[in-house]
Amino acid sequence: MTSGFFSVNQVASHNSENDCWIIVHDKVYDVTAFLNDHPGGKKIILKNAGTDATKQFDAFHGPGVLEKHGALCIGVIGEPPKEGAAESAAEAASEDDERQFGEMIPFGDPSWYQDWDSPYYKDSHRRLRRALRTFVDTEIMPFVHEWDEAKQVPMFLFSKCADMGILAAIAGTGNLPVEYFDVEKTVLFRGGDKAIVPPGEFDAFHSFIIGDELARCGSGGVLWGLCGGLGIGLPPIIKYGSEELKQRVVTECLAGRKTICLAITEPSAGSDVANLTTIANEASDGYIVNGEKKWITNGTFADYFTAAVRTGGDGMGGVSLLVVERSMPGVSTRQMQCSGVWSSGTAYINFEDVLVPKANLVGKENRGFKYIMNNFNHERMGIVIQANRLARVCLEEAIKYGSKRKTFGVRLVNHPVLRNKIAHMARQIEATHNWMENVLYQTMTMPEDVQMIKLGGPIALLKAQATQTLEYCAREASQIFGGLAYTRGGQGEKVERIYREVRAYAIPGGSEEIMLDLGARQSIKVAKMLYGAKL
DSSP: OEEEOOHHHHTTTOEEETEEEEEEETTTEEEEGGGGGGGTTTHHHHHHTTOOOOHHHHHHHHHHHHHHHHGGGGEEEEEEOTTTTTHHHHHHHHHHHHBBSSOOOOSSGGGGGGTOOOOSSOHHHHHHHHHHHHHHIIIIIGHHHHHHHHTSSSSHHHHHHHHHTHHHHHHTTTTTGGGSGGGGGGGTTTTTTSSSSOOOOOOHEEEEEEEEHGGGGGOHHHHHHHHHHHHHSHHHHHHHHHHHHIIIIHHHHHHHHHHHHEEOBBTTBSSOOOGGGEEEEEEEEEEEEEEEEEEEEETOOSSSSEEEOOOOOSSSSGEEEEEEEETTEEEEEOOOOOOOOOGGGGGGEEEEEEEEEEEEEETTTTHHHHHHHHHHHHHHHHHEEEHHHHHHHHHHHHHHHHOOOTTTTTTTTGSSHHHHHHHHHHHHHHHHHHHHHHHHHHHHOOOOOHHHHHHHHHHHHHHHHHHHHHHHHHHHHHHHGGGGGSSSSSHHHHHHHHHHHHHHHSSSSSSSHHHHHHHHHHHHHHHHHHHHOOO
């Protein structure tokens, strides 16, 4: 992209098939070489050659198209800025970031982005949201549809996220595992007290912002492909693994050189973890593992599998965690054909007489069920964060589209029946978000051993709340978009994809039915045990 400055009259002279310029949102694009590649045919562009085509462009495209074809931009409409103007603009942007941030679409971002006070956020949180939004808008957003259709996330994205410090931030269960990555080589954390986020300040809300901003991409497949396996497969090793195992596995994963997944679910054992059947028989030089795992996120490309296996008797007391490596003979994977989250690498895994050394045992033998349960709150909160932002994406896309699309001469947002849909979407998203912030704050202030007892029930209910909110918003946004939300790609791309992925949030990590029952049962139990409730 060259940064020239043009007048409207200058653009008007480039109006032929051999010399075709257009203006979109005050930017000038030379689309001469693109004419034959335009999906709608070259004549549509030629009708607007040399003119401001913003209105026509917005009627059929989303902003991501401009990002993807940014190389066609040759300049902007206007005159070069006067000396000192750039510095003033930078200062203004910095001031804006103190109190407001984003596009100001109603409920399109959390309220603290829109000049609302909050007790949870400080300057480092504001700097972080700006850095993450820039990263997502440039490195992820323009390519999501392409990656989703290809059913894989490119491996270079892991390296980019590692360089930012994103991988370390999402794998530490609210803490930053500084022992296992080079802090000074990451964009977010280098520079000590002058860093975007000083490592000593890092807290659960920084991790939350990263997950929330990543989810703006509008693809569960990309989210899970990038951080699904890492966010649930690595924490048990960080927390319970030997130092040798951490140095060997954690460092490679946080550097983006290797990937990992959590392998628990089996063809006949999903939420019923205590009854899994993959067997690990003890041998003189380790364990011989035999069994199958199913619906394993990242399983098609993961280098490491944090696998739940049976090393003892029946029930929860016989479960252990082993790190199985793809390079070990007897490990095979195949991609499953699922309704959504295509680029996440969902796999069916076979372990056939796989020899796993005892050094790959996570923690103690037959204590794996406890480790898995301790990891569930972290996993479920990750699902909650993603689900609620995806619901926001549906709402934001619906408001944007409804503000430009007219039916019967009236913009969609001016039809009361459609405003009613937007209102119900907004109230559920905001209620869920506030509950989520409350729970995140408890993870920072409540002793860890108490969290397992007191937060398990509320987090289970919160997961059901978030996924049902997502389902509602995906449906209502789809209704507002109409046929565009039934087509892969185009203006309804995000809504169509999210609607396909609703079940991927409602079932994994504990189905809604199990979450609702667990939440009620656990809350009653805790009320009696800790508070002496008269029940």
